[in-house]
């Protein structure tokens with residue numbers, strides 16, 4: 001229903017409103033609104049969407065994925081075809097936390 005609570009709660013700004021573009025350049029994350037600057041990014045024009053590069057599944061931060069826990073419509077599901085190990089997710093968390101203010 002696009003309430004946006006997930007975007008507010010995500011500790012790594014991994015969730016974006018529909019139609020907002022993002023791009024990673026030189027290990028820094030940017031949000032773009034200029035369509036001409038977008039080449040290959042995944043984005044949805046209609047619904048909130050999640051950037052896997054920035055999602056740690058909340059490992060090491062919260063007991064469970066805070067966005068999934070908070071969603072009253074059960075709209076967030078794990079992608080079982082792209083499972084990441086807990087070690088990988090924790091390493092991603094550590095990496096993202098070195099980028100305070102840049103994500």
Ligand code: SF4
Nearest residue numbers: 010055057058065067
């Ligand atoms: S699981 Fe955690 S890190 Fe991943 S999108 Fe949800 S709130 Fe953000």
